[in-house]
Amino acid sequence: MKEKFQPRDLSSTGTAALAVVGAGPAGLAAATLAAQLGLDTVLLDEQSDVGGQIYRAITATPVRDRKVLGDDYWHGESLVGAFRRSAARHVPGATVWAISRNTTRQSRGDHEIAYSVGGQAKLLTARHVLLATGAQERPFPIPGWTLPGVITAGAAQILLKSAGVVPEGPAVLAGTGPLLYLLAWQYLNAGVRIDALLETAPPRALLRALPYALDFVRSPYFGKGLKLLRTVRAAVPVIKAVEGLQAQGHDKLERVSYSFRGRTHTIAAQQLILHQGVVPNVNLARAIGAQHIWNSTLDCWQPQVDSWGNTTVAGIGMAGDGAGIAGALAAEHRGRLAALGAAHALGYMDTARRDREATVHRRLLAKATLGRAFFDVLCKAPIEYRRPAGNTIICRCEEVTAVQVRDTVKLGCSGPNQVKSFLRCGMGPCQGRFCGLTVAEIIADELRIPVEDVGYYRLRFPVKPLTLGELASLPQTAASHEAVIRLPADQEIRLAQPEMP
Amino acid sequence: MFRTLDQAQHVLPDVVVEIDGHAVRCREGSSVAAVLFANGIAACRETAVSRAPRGPYCMMGICYDCLVVIDGQDNRQGCMTPVRQGMKIERQLGPRKVRA
Numbered sequence: 001m002k003e004k005f006q007p008r009d010l011s012s013t014g015t016a017a018l019a020v021v022g023a024g025p026a027g028l029a030a031a032t033l034a035a036q037l038g039l040d041t042v043l044l045d046e047q048s049d050v051g052g053q054i055y056r057a058i059t060a061t062p063v064r065d066r067k068v069l070g071d072d073y074w075h076g077e078s079l080v081g082a083f084r085r086s087a088a089r090h091v092p093g094a095t096v097w098a099i100s101r102n103t104t105r106q107s108r109g110d111h112e113i114a115y116s117v118g119g120q121a122k123l124l125t126a127r128h129v130l131l132a133t134g135a136q137e138r139p140f141p142i143p144g145w146t147l148p149g150v151i152t153a154g155a156a157q158i159l160l161k162s163a164g165v166v167p168e169g170p171a172v173l174a175g176t177g178p179l180l181y182l183l184a185w186q187y188l189n190a191g192v193r194i195d196a197l198l199e200t201a202p203p204r205a206l207l208r209a210l211p212y213a214l215d216f217v218r219s220p221y222f223g224k225g226l227k228l229l230r231t232v233r234a235a236v237p238v239i240k241a242v243e244g245l246q247a248q249g250h251d252k253l254e255r256v257s258y259s260f261r262g263r264t265h266t267i268a269a270q271q272l273i274l275h276q277g278v279v280p281n282v283n284l285a286r287a288i289g290a291q292h293i294w295n296s297t298l299d300c301w302q303p304q305v306d307s308w309g310n311t312t313v314a315g316i317g318m319a320g321d322g323a324g325i326a327g328a329l330a331a332e333h334r335g336r337l338a339a340l341g342a343a344h345a346l347g348y349m350d351t352a353r354r355d356r357e358a359t360v361h362r363r364l365l366a367k368a369t370l371g372r373a374f375f376d377v378l379c380k381a382p383i384e385y386r387r388p389a390g391n392t393i394i395c396r397c398e399e400v401t402a403v404q405v406r407d408t409v410k411l412g413c414s415g416p417n418q419v420k421s422f423l424r425c426g427m428g429p430c431q432g433r434f435c436g437l438t439v440a441e442i443i444a445d446e447l448r449i450p451v452e453d454v455g456y457y458r459l460r461f462p463v464k465p466l467t468l469g470e471l472a473s474l475p476q477t478a479a480s481h482e483a484v485i486r487l488p489a490d491q492e493i494r495l496a497q498p499e500m501p
Numbered sequence: 502m503f504r505t506l507d508q509a510q511h512v513l514p515d516v517v518v519e520i521d522g523h524a525v526r527c528r529e530g531s532s533v534a535a536v537l538f539a540n541g542i543a544a545c546r547e548t549a550v551s552r553a554p555r556g557p558y559c560m561m562g563i564c565y566d567c568l569v570v571i572d573g574q575d576n577r578q579g580c581m582t583p584v585r586q587g588m589k590i591e592r593q594l595g596p597r598k599v600r601a
């Protein structure tokens with residue numbers, strides 16, 4: 001016999017004044033301050049522990065010698081401590097896959113957040129949502145970047161922080177950006193050998209960055225950065241202005257090849273660690289419908305936000321690198337500003353108090369971002385590695401190549417969504433995260449138009465793949481169940497018959 | 502190849518998992534992908550499109566190149582799944598199979 005339907009206990013559908021998505025510096029700081037201001041706050045995060053990627057595994061890292069990861073990493077402890085002492089609730093292992101406005105009559109424009117924990121889907125209703133979804137590695141499409149043995153610098157740091165796992169055998173670091181040098185420095189501290197560091201920034205990058213050098217010299221990055229650079233350069237062979245970077249090998253990485261001053265060089269390698277900056281994680285914000293703008297200095301999309309982190313969608317804020325790359329220290333101050341913005345929007349404080357309390361965070365934010373313009377220009381990803389040609393794979397999931405995209409544009413395809421329909425690029429499980437920027441740049445290149453005129457993939461929920469079983473496990477009300485169920489004939493609901501006179 | 506640092510101090514106890522039928526000792530709470538790296542397995546799957554070998558690339562849940570079969574379930578993200586005592590991990594070869 002079929003079991004009678006029992007509506008699930010809807011107490012598993014949580015409610016909150018503020019829901020924060022992402023437990024990196026922005027999310028932790030925002031949730032802590034919001035809870036201190038009296039907002040019932042829930043922090044949802046995909047990892048099993050707080051910290052995000054920058055402070056990954058900070059509560060449990062096996063790398064206990066503090067000199068290895070450095071003071072900037074351990075600074076994360078202060079954020080975690082404050083968060084733990086606050087009344088904010090933490091939901092670990094929670095993958096958020098949809099956020100939509102609750103359209104039922106009882107709601108006051110609340111947002112419904114659908115997320116999964118261990119394969120079980122759940123709902124959270126919140127009056128205000130703050131996305132602190134952080135950054136991801138910029139795609140680095142070179143020949144052979146899909147070979148086993150090639151990983152991102154972010155991945156290398158996560159392996160080090162979370163498991164104390166490091167390369168053994170010839171290892172090469174390549175690309176541009178401060179993270180590459182930070183990783184090299186951490187590896188040296190841990191006694192890991194690096195065979196070469198291949199810098200892809202062209203010599204003219206320094207010239208272009210010079211106008212921004214004054215702020216950089218005045219910033220805390222200068223002293224720290226210089227020391228780190230000197231340490232790495234003293235211990236690792238650094239080759240500058242590398243062109244034509246390639247990962248080679250049959251079933252796995254065996255060699256790295258590059259050209260320097262017109263001559264090709266090849267080095268044996270078991271690991272190639274790539275990095276050319278980070279870009280905002282835009283999938284959730286885009287699926288919600290937030291407007292995005294093109295940042296032509298950082299060559300990436302970022303959501304359009306006001307000075308409190310409010311996006312163009314009412315009740316949805318963004319803070320941290322997800323709202324535009326500015327680094328971990330800036331992220332926590334932006335998180336606090338967004339918390340003040342949310343508290344004000346929900347009526348927990350008046351405008352005067354919000355503005356008064358924001359002063360200190362704005363000052364610290366300005367201090368944390370001083371000098372970044374210099375980095376941003378100096379470490380710009382070279383066009384060669386953003387707009388590949390030939391048989392280089394650009395969509396890792398569907399194995400679509402650069403020449404396929406270029407040929408499709410020549411046929412008349414003018415936008416990423418059309419290219420996606422033709423070639424399937426962006427249709428795999430990563431949902432365009434590792435090809436979206438490249439496809440847009442290649443289209444812009446072929447059509448000789450700015451990337452902002454090309455646009456981006458139209459992203460939809462769920463923003464992470466989920467099983468039908470997960471979807472079916474969503475809590476339901478009796479009313480929602482009866483709206484779609486077919487009852488046995490004897491229980492059929494008959495429309496009231498008009499009474500005979 | 503990758504190795505675990507000698508100085509690594511694990512706060513959680515060790516567990517034993519199975520990787521393609523071989524018993525492997527690892528730290529509870531490590532991700533499946535990290536355990537694969539630490540045990541010299543760089544390629545954890547063959548792609549659905551061309552059967553090319555692939556391994557974890559981003560380690561933060563966004564590239565989906567670390568897909569493996571865990572306790573009989575296909576398409577699990579190795580980098581997002583912490584190991585548990587007795588877990589059976591298999592490389593995912595080709596497209597995921599539908600089980601009746």
